[in-house]
Amino acid sequence: MSAARSVLSLSKILQPWTGLKGSTVSVMRPVMCTRREKSSYTPPPAKYGGRHTVTLIPGDGIGPELLNHAQELFRFCCVPVDFEVVNVDSSLTSEDEINNAVTAIRRNGVALKGNIETNHNLPPSHKSRNNLLRTSLDLYANVMHCQTLPGVQTRHKDIDIIIIRENTEGEYSSLEHENVPGVVESLKIITRVNSLRIAEYAFRQAREKGRRRVTAVHKANIMKLGDGLFLQCCKEVAAGYPDITFDNMIVDNTTMQLVSKPQQFDVMVMPNLYGNVVSNVCAGLVGGPGLVPGANYGKDYAVFETATRNTGKSIANKNIANPTATLLASCLMLDHLGLHDYASMIRKAILRTLSETRLHTADLGGQGTTSEVVQSIMKEVQKGGPLTSEKI
Amino acid sequence: MASSRALLSLSRPLQTVWSGRLGSTVKVFGAVVPSRREKSAYTGQSIPPPARYGGRHTVTLIPGDGIGPELLNHVRELFRFSCVPVDFEVVNVNSSLTNEDDINNAITAIRRNGVALKGNIETNHTLPPSHKSRNNLLRTSLDLYANVMHCQSLPGVQTRHKNIDIIIIRENTEGEYSSLEHESVPGVVESLKIITRNNSLRIADYAFRLAREKGRRRVTAVHKANIMKLADGLFLQCCKEVASGYPDVAFDSMIVDNTTMQLVSKPHQFDVMVMPNLYGNVVSNVCAGLVGGPGLVPGANYGRDYAVFETATRNTGKSIAGRNIANPTAMLLASCLMLDHLKLHDYATMIRNAIHTTMNETQLHTADIGGQGTTSEVVQSIMRHIQSGGPLTTEL
Numbered sequence: 001m002s003a004a005r006s007v008l009s010l011s012k013i014l015q016p017w018t019g020l021k022g023s024t025v026s027v028m029r030p031v032m033c034t035r036r037e038k039s040s041y042t043p044p045p046a047k048y049g050g051r052h053t054v055t056l057i058p059g060d061g062i063g064p065e066l067l068n069h070a071q072e073l074f075r076f077c078c079v080p081v082d083f084e085v086v087n088v089d090s091s092l093t094s095e096d097e098i099n100n101a102v103t104a105i106r107r108n109g110v111a112l113k114g115n116i117e118t119n120h121n122l123p124p125s126h127k128s129r130n131n132l133l134r135t136s137l138d139l140y141a142n143v144m145h146c147q148t149l150p151g152v153q154t155r156h157k158d159i160d161i162i163i164i165r166e167n168t169e170g171e172y173s174s175l176e177h178e179n180v181p182g183v184v185e186s187l188k189i190i191t192r193v194n195s196l197r198i199a200e201y202a203f204r205q206a207r208e209k210g211r212r213r214v215t216a217v218h219k220a221n222i223m224k225l226g227d228g229l230f231l232q233c234c235k236e237v238a239a240g241y242p243d244i245t246f247d248n249m250i251v252d253n254t255t256m257q258l259v260s261k262p263q264q265f266d267v268m269v270m271p272n273l274y275g276n277v278v279s280n281v282c283a284g285l286v287g288g289p290g291l292v293p294g295a296n297y298g299k300d301y302a303v304f305e306t307a308t309r310n311t312g313k314s315i316a317n318k319n320i321a322n323p324t325a326t327l328l329a330s331c332l333m334l335d336h337l338g339l340h341d342y343a344s345m346i347r348k349a350i351l352r353t354l355s356e357t358r359l360h361t362a363d364l365g366g367q368g369t370t371s372e373v374v375q376s377i378m379k380e381v382q383k384g385g386p387l388t389s390e391k392i
Numbered sequence: 393m394a395s396s397r398a399l400l401s402l403s404r405p406l407q408t409v410w411s412g413r414l415g416s417t418v419k420v421f422g423a424v425v426p427s428r429r430e431k432s433a434y435t436g437q438s439i440p441p442p443a444r445y446g447g448r449h450t451v452t453l454i455p456g457d458g459i460g461p462e463l464l465n466h467v468r469e470l471f472r473f474s475c476v477p478v479d480f481e482v483v484n485v486n487s488s489l490t491n492e493d494d495i496n497n498a499i500t501a502i503r504r505n506g507v508a509l510k511g512n513i514e515t516n517h518t519l520p521p522s523h524k525s526r527n528n529l530l531r532t533s534l535d536l537y538a539n540v541m542h543c544q545s546l547p548g549v550q551t552r553h554k555n556i557d558i559i560i561i562r563e564n565t566e567g568e569y570s571s572l573e574h575e576s577v578p579g580v581v582e583s584l585k586i587i588t589r590n591n592s593l594r595i596a597d598y599a600f601r602l603a604r605e606k607g608r609r610r611v612t613a614v615h616k617a618n619i620m621k622l623a624d625g626l627f628l629q630c631c632k633e634v635a636s637g638y639p640d641v642a643f644d645s646m647i648v649d650n651t652t653m654q655l656v657s658k659p660h661q662f663d664v665m666v667m668p669n670l671y672g673n674v675v676s677n678v679c680a681g682l683v684g685g686p687g688l689v690p691g692a693n694y695g696r697d698y699a700v701f702e703t704a705t706r707n708t709g710k711s712i713a714g715r716n717i718a719n720p721t722a723m724l725l726a727s728c729l730m731l732d733h734l735k736l737h738d739y740a741t742m743i744r745n746a747i748h749t750t751m752n753e754t755q756l757h758t759a760d761i762g763g764q765g766t767t768s769e770v771v772q773s774i775m776r777h778i779q780s781g782g783p784l785t786t787e788l
Contacts, residue, residue: 124621131619155552171585176622182589186623188568192579219670222528224521225573226583231517252677256705259656259681273616277674280649284656308653 045337046108052337055104055111056083060090061311063114065319066326069374070112073327076378079334079342084108088129090117098129102136111303112333114326115311127174130309135168137303139296140194141201142167142275144307146282146292149324151355152364154287161282162211162267164202165275167296169194172272190226190271195233201297202234202269203241214238216248217270217278230271255281283308290322290363293329295336302336304329319369322361324350327377349380442734443505449734452501452508453480457487458708459718460511466720466771467509467727473775476731476739481505485526487514495526499533508700509730511723512708524571527706532565534700536693537591538598539564539672541704543679543689548752549761551684558679559608559664561599562672564693566591569669587623587668592630598694599631599666600638611635613645614667614675627668652678680705687719687760690726692733699733701726716766719758721747724774746777 046053056071058064074081086101098116105111116129133139142165148157175187199216206214216234218227231248238246249257251274257264258281270278283292294307306325315321327350334343353359353376360366361373368376443450453468455461471478483501485494495513502508513526530536539562545555572584596613603611613631615624628645635643646654648671654661655678667675680689691704703722712718724747731740750756750773757763758770765773 118618120617120621120625124625128618171616172619174619174621176620178622182626184587184623184626186585186587186620188583188585190581190583219568219673220517221515221525222569222571223573223583224517224571225575225581228517228521229579229581252673252705253707255652255674256677256681256686259678260685273670276616276649277652280653281656281678284653288657289653308649310650 046110051080051082052110052339053082053084053108054333054337055101055108055113056085057088057101057111057113057116058085059088059114059311060117061115061313061316062321063116063311065317065370066321066323067112067114069323069370070326070330073346073374073378073381074330077342077346077381079339081334081337081339083112088116090119090129093122093126095132098132102133105133105137105301105303109301110333110336111301112330113303113305115305115309117311117313124176131172131174133303134296137298137301138168139298139301139303140166140168140197141297142279142294143205143297144279144282144292144294146279146286146307148286149291149351149354151351151358152287152291152360154285156262156285159262159282159286161262161265162205162209163275163279163282164198164205164267164269165279166194166198166269166271167275168272170272188223188226188273190229192229192233195230195271196237199234199237199269202267203237203244206244206267207241211244211267213245213247213266215254215265215268216246217251217254217268217274218248219251219274221250227271234269251278254278258282258285280308288322288363289325290361291324291328293325293332295329295332302333304333304336319371320362321370322363323370323374324354327374345381345384346377349377349384352380353377443507448477448479449507449736450479450481450505451730451734452498452505452510453482454485454498454508454510454513455482456485456511456708457514458512458710458713460708462714462716462767463718463720463723464509464511466767467723470724470743470771470775470778471727474739474743474778476736476743478731478734478736480509485513487516487526490519490523492529495529499530502530502534502698502700506698507730507733508698509727510700510702512702512706514708514710521573528569528571530700531693534695534698535565536695536698536700537563537565537594538694539676539691540602540694541676541679541689541691543676543683543704545683546688546748546751548755549684549688549757551682553659553682556659556679556683558659558662559602559606560672560676560679561595561602561664561666562676563591563595563666563668564672565669567669585620585623585670587626589626589630592627592668593634596631596634596666599664600634600641603641603664604638608641608664610642610644610663612651612662612665613643614648614651614665614671615645616648616671618647624668631666648675651675655679655682677705685719685760686722687758688721688725690722690729692726692729699730701730701733716768717759718767719760720767720770721751724771742778742781743774746774746781749777750774 056067058067071083084104086104088097088101118128144163146159146161148154148159169189171188173187173189178184202214216231218231220227220231262285283289289308289310292307294305296303312321331343331347359368359373359376361368453464455464468480481501483498485498515525541560543556543558545551566586568585570584570586575581599611613628615628617624617628659682680686686705686707689704691702693700709718728740728744754773756765756770756773758765
């Protein structure tokens with residue numbers, strides 16, 4: 001609460017300047033005032049000579065090896081993207097490394113990352129690096145498109161759900177305190193501004209992709225003010241999109257319906273924690289954490305990673321991890337950069353490997369290794385056309 | 393926060409004055425209503441005597457809304473038919489009223505009788521936030537700290553996963569359900585999630601004791617301590633402390649997102665799970681979905697002195713109310729749990745066997761599990777199986 005109060009008092013001081021600034025200063029994010037101001041300045045794309053520069057954060061666990069494969073694949077397909085690798089060491093307590101990463105992403109605008117591990121044993125002042133990155137860059141929307149992929153055996157068929165999750169506030173505010181020994185209060189923050197923003201994003205995405213229905217997931221019967229505000233903001237935004245149906249569902253009923261009849265869901269929008277749980281349930285339904293890519297969008301920046309943000313420490317460096325999620329995330333990145341041809345080429349190759357060659361890694365019940373799968377994808381890309389380099 | 397500070401300030405004078413006389417410490421963080429019978433008062437252990445006279449128990453019945461009333465009518469019918477020595481004291485709670493008299497009457501009745509069977513009371517979203525959830529009020533006033541849900545696959549019900557057997561123990565009084573919210577700045581709402589050491593130790597102890605009693609091998613704590621380091625960190629730490637006192641039971645922990653993903657792909661790896669309130673809500677609903685839906689699983693809320701039984705997923709079922717299509721299994725199994733609690737094990741086993749026979753052999757299913765039967769047909773079938781099982785019934 002004291003952090004929220006200090007930011008609030010800062011905003012009171014800054015408000016007399018609103019005439020000078022283009023738009024109002026938003027109060028509740030941990031803005032680092034020395035950095036480039038976000039509100040009125042859209043950075044130019046990091047593109048020179050037709051080649052884009054993208055920040056790459058390897059992270060921990062299976063991150064480094066899978067991102068190496070992504071780089072290898074890009075080099076093979078002659079994708080005009082150069083990677084600026086920024087390492088973040090999760091065991092250090094100083095925040096310099098993550099600040100460097102954030103600066104690099106601000107410079108380049110786009111990033112591809114692996115998950116950075118959060119050590120439970122360090123004191124609570126050591127914040128989650130991934131969370132710091134998301135809040136500093138104000139990547140307010142986490143979008144996960146769950147589709148059953150052909151060729152993967154699952155209990156449920158024909159799932160096609162887009163999950164839009166608020167990415168910066170909610171239960172992940174990291175504001176906790178222990179006023180009385182043995183009693184911990186954890187603050188869950190819901191703001192009108194962020195709720196309107198994420199609802200607006202959800203409806204815009206639904207319209208762009210031709211989706212019919214948006215479902216808001218909440219627990220407003222218990223958290224009347226918090227989730228009540230979120231639900232109200234969604235309803236207000238829904239009024240402005242009459243072509244899209246809007247309904248809402250309580251999170252416990254949602255998870256139960258997801259497990260029995262997931263085909264009823266189309267687009268779902270929700271606050272942070274429910275988003276975490278629901279996206280993991282959906283990832284489990286379509287085949288596991290190795291298959292689904294995730295994207296974090298902000299007003300100016302975009303960061304791509306696997307949807308379920310697993311570190312995968314137990315399978316690191318054993319060549320058994322599933323590269324599909326990371327590679328599909330890199331395709332999302334190529335789409336974001338406007339390189340749609342390369343994106344569809346790689347995506348087709350990945351899907352053909354999954355469905356035709358049936359080369360599956362251990363998590364899908366197969367025998368293949370990570371490198372075998374990547375080699376197979378490269379072969380499919382080569383079969384598709386001339387645009388590749390020599391070595392295979 | 394204000395209410396917890398008020399209670400805290402109340403406890404300090406109580407502790408100094410009565411600590412010599414009180415058998416155990418005054419509970420600070422449960423929503424104790426001081427005018428009611430003191431739990432830990434003058435004689436030290438004031439556990440109410442069972443409401444039993446002439447061999448017949450009295451149990452409070454709260455019909456609730458939606459499908460509650462009709463299903464509880466079926467329960468009463470079945471009990472009368474099976475000559476179960478239980479009398480029901482019906483207490484109606486009207487969910488549309490804003491004053492709390494109805495629910496307070498219900499709470500008094502449960503304090504009097506010690507055991508209750510209830511349907512879910514609807515919480516209207518459109519009423520102002522000062523109108524608290526009636527179910528939540530009931531749980532916190534009676535300090536029913538443990539919600540136990542035993543998810544078992546019924547062999548006759550078609551599900552994607554077979555042979556699931558998971559016990560979920562969920563902290564029932566604090567966590568995200570503290571109903572403490574405020575809007576300090578317009579447009580910014582802060583919702584408080586309270587985790588206390590006392591309650592976490594208590595629920596962990598309950599979980600391990602239950603695991604030991606039922607011969608279970610492993611307890612998994614579900615948390616999100618990588619993000620909520622202090623809160624879920626405290627919960628996890630309490631679980632670890634209690635685990636060290638039960639070396640025969642293995643203990644591990646899992647983050648809630650990974651847990652839900654594993655539940656959907658490989659639910660057989662879980663044995664007993666213990667968790668705070670909100671994760672318990674989500675995980676129990678996922679498990680209910682896995683074993684066949686909300687109509688099949690009973691739930692129990694245990695406190696130190698009271699026990700309240702209901703369906704595990706606490707659905708009101710407004711859309712199917714009054715149409716004779718609701719699945720009575722969950723409510724009937726909940727009434728069997730109640731009979732077990734009252735130590736009427738023979739009756740409990742008799743009814744439970746009849747329910748299983750109906751589900752598995754006769755395969756008479758209601759619409760939610762893909763069948764054609766109506767509620768009354770299922771209940772009639774259960775009654776027939778009880779009659780064919782032995783002499784102890786009235787005329788059909």
